[in-house]
Amino acid sequence: MVHFTIKCVANGVSSQTLTTNHVAVECATLPFMARPLNILFASPEVYPFAKTGGLGDVSSALPLALKQQGHDVRVILPKYRCVKQAKRAIKPMGLTVAVPVGPVTVPGELHEGRLNRSVPVYFVGQDGFFDREGLYGDAEGEFSDNPERFIFFSRAVLEACKALDFQPDIIHCNDWQTGLIPCYLKTEFAGDVFFKNTRSVFSIHNLGYQGNFDERYLPLAHLPWNVFTLEGVEFYGYFSFLKAALVYADRLTTVSKTYSKEILTPEYGFQMDSVLRHHQGKLSGILNGADYEEWDPQTDSCIKARYGPKSLKGKQACKKSLARKLSLKLAEQTPLLCMVTRLSPQKGIDLMVQRFGELMEQDAALVILGAGDKRYEMFFEEQNLKYPKRFRFIQGFHEKLAHQIIAGSDLLLMPSLYEPCGLTQMYALRYGTVPVVRRVGGLADTIKAFNPKKNTGTGFLLKPTKASEWVPLIKKALDLYPRKQVWRSLMLNGMQQDFSWNQAAKHYARLYQRALASK
Numbered sequence: 001m002v003h004f005t006i007k008c009v010a011n012g013v014s015s016q017t018l019t020t021n022h023v024a025v026e027c028a029t030l031p032f033m034a035r036p037l038n039i040l041f042a043s044p045e046v047y048p049f050a051k052t053g054g055l056g057d058v059s060s061a062l063p064l065a066l067k068q069q070g071h072d073v074r075v076i077l078p079k080y081r082c083v084k085q086a087k088r089a090i091k092p093m094g095l096t097v098a099v100p101v102g103p104v105t106v107p108g109e110l111h112e113g114r115l116n117r118s119v120p121v122y123f124v125g126q127d128g129f130f131d132r133e134g135l136y137g138d139a140e141g142e143f144s145d146n147p148e149r150f151i152f153f154s155r156a157v158l159e160a161c162k163a164l165d166f167q168p169d170i171i172h173c174n175d176w177q178t179g180l181i182p183c184y185l186k187t188e189f190a191g192d193v194f195f196k197n198t199r200s201v202f203s204i205h206n207l208g209y210q211g212n213f214d215e216r217y218l219p220l221a222h223l224p225w226n227v228f229t230l231e232g233v234e235f236y237g238y239f240s241f242l243k244a245a246l247v248y249a250d251r252l253t254t255v256s257k258t259y260s261k262e263i264l265t266p267e268y269g270f271q272m273d274s275v276l277r278h279h280q281g282k283l284s285g286i287l288n289g290a291d292y293e294e295w296d297p298q299t300d301s302c303i304k305a306r307y308g309p310k311s312l313k314g315k316q317a318c319k320k321s322l323a324r325k326l327s328l329k330l331a332e333q334t335p336l337l338c339m340v341t342r343l344s345p346q347k348g349i350d351l352m353v354q355r356f357g358e359l360m361e362q363d364a365a366l367v368i369l370g371a372g373d374k375r376y377e378m379f380f381e382e383q384n385l386k387y388p389k390r391f392r393f394i395q396g397f398h399e400k401l402a403h404q405i406i407a408g409s410d411l412l413l414m415p416s417l418y419e420p421c422g423l424t425q426m427y428a429l430r431y432g433t434v435p436v437v438r439r440v441g442g443l444a445d446t447i448k449a450f451n452p453k454k455n456t457g458t459g460f461l462l463k464p465t466k467a468s469e470w471v472p473l474i475k476k477a478l479d480l481y482p483r484k485q486v487w488r489s490l491m492l493n494g495m496q497q498d499f500s501w502n503q504a505a506k507h508y509a510r511l512y513q514r515a516l517a518s519k
Ligand code: ADP
Pocket: 052, 053, 054, 055, 057, 340, 341, 342, 369, 370, 371, 396, 397, 398, 399, 402, 421, 422, 423, 424, 425
């Protein structure tokens, strides 16, 4: 007789284990489990419709993982110009929400699309606010009407719930652009029976972006002056959309354990650390996942040749094809380093600039794909001219090229000053591209130092305060590169890591249950 072990997990709540020996079966839904939840995931960016960084990736992958666990999850974002350009089917729903912004009522037209044909995605259309190049800004800087745009969007999210007759148990908000939603639920909408059982969860993806604006926007948001206090939305004289969320959300999360501790300190707290310490009881850290449907060299249609832990040959083909595409003169034994990144101080770009000459003395080539601060773009453009054979900077945001660079390179550099989670290093691991990173935030939680003697670990870590050791650390990695067997083991250690979203989605489901249990 064969004995089965059946472990039932629903909505993250492990409920029952029946005895077994051989087979472990995970059941998504069983009648005695916690009920599936109605979840509205509100985000300013959602891949493949709109993306400037990792938040876009998270906002598609997490809802899909929650859906797989049996929840009714839906996503909402603004209908930017790039949504139309994404070449995905979206259609008008014939529903319009009326959103008060100061003395005027602004209409928002609802459109609908899908993620992977399963998760509904709603778009709030208002061309005056969203039909322009860029999500939050353009070459001139941040859009000056960002406060109006995201006051409108935040309130439109709540109006859309009513128009769609979708009563969420949880509204999961992300970053400052959605920060007013938790505040509305506790103020303007506090007595609204439609939201009587709705709780809010707010995820901090980056404390460095806070949405702090002049106090004159408070009446524009239709918020009462009694919230403009130290305990409320006031932050050093400004009206802070981020603080609104930190104060009023039922639960707060951030995207790695280490970052959830770092942000409580003045060093990483961007002056919000005391607010966070005050609300520490409702804060937790849940490590992001990597979406292996999108990022796996065994199935990736963007790259020259498929490969995986069982056969690494395709990686060489990817490297050759990339070198050809970028006109890099690369001998087969020359290691190729890469960065795929927003060009902002957060990413440690100053360290790269300061040490660039020293780095170029190494026997290696480097490719950087990035967009952001003009001063960095200009610096790297100049280096293109100086090192035409061994360095290539590509300015801009190119999704397909990002895959090709990560697949075709040998090492990924990520010397971030702070990194809430970081997805690029997780993708790099799966592609056998060895990360060299600063030991902060999610980088510390996802990369383990390689020990060639024991053959353990997945990458190389710089101590946070030891900037002077950046190039020596890269050199240490490069010295191992010619040792084919050692390097192969290092690559395989990384490729076998599993950061799939399933685990994180279970943590979120448990957190939602806790939020619902709160008043
Ligand atoms: P962050 O969200 O801080 O930018 P993450 O590592 O979490 O950092 O996520 C970055 C995401 O954005 C990854 O999917 C990465 O491939 C992508 N990305 C960053 N810069 C570019 C670029 N210039 N072109 C294409 N993709 C990019």
